[in-house]
Amino acid sequence: MPTTAPRNSPRPKLPNGVRIYALSDIHGCAHLLEQMFAVIDADMANSRPYRAIEVFLGDYIDRGPDSRHTLDLLIRRSRRRNTVFLKGNHEAYFTSVLERHRMVSVRRTPDPDVVWRVGRASPQGRTVRSRA
Numbered sequence: 001m002p003t004t005a006p007r008n009s010p011r012p013k014l015p016n017g018v019r020i021y022a023l024s025d026i027h028g029c030a031h032l033l034e035q036m037f038a039v040i041d042a043d044m045a046n047s048r049p050y051r052a053i054e055v056f057l058g059d060y061i062d063r064g065p066d067s068r069h070t071l072d073l074l075i076r077r078s079r080r081r082n083t084v085f086l087k088g089n090h091e092a093y094f095t096s097v098l099e100r101h102r103m104v105s106v107r108r109t110p111d112p113d114v115v116w117r118v119g120r121a122s123p124q125g126r127t128v129r130s131r132a
Contacts, residue, residue, distance in 0.1 A: 028064025
């Protein structure tokens with residue numbers, strides 16, 4: 001049975017100056033993602049946080065009209081913002097299909113800044129280093 005906090009317990013609070021923006025289930029809707037970026041940017045300009053973290057909770061692709069543009073926007077955003085990307089079930093399925101058909105090889109890396117490395121899979125199943 002889950003426990004609940006007593007009514008008089010303090011509510012969780014972020015440290016002063018820290019702001020977290022969380023987005024999920026974009027599903028290839030780049031036009032809506034661009035609108036959310038505008039909302040976040042306006043809020044950041046208004047609130048001027050000391051540290052802002054943008055957390056993306058997966059399901060970036062599929063269903064919507066423009067998965068590729070969505071990924072391009074997220075990559076571009078990650079180059080100039082403090083971002084965290086989690087893999088959703090749509091990305092997990094997509095990578096599993098590519099791995100199963102030996103189109104890519106996805107593996108964990110020891111580098112804390114690069115958790116997963118994706119490369120082309122050779123016909124023999126070995127990873128071929130992809131060019132950046």
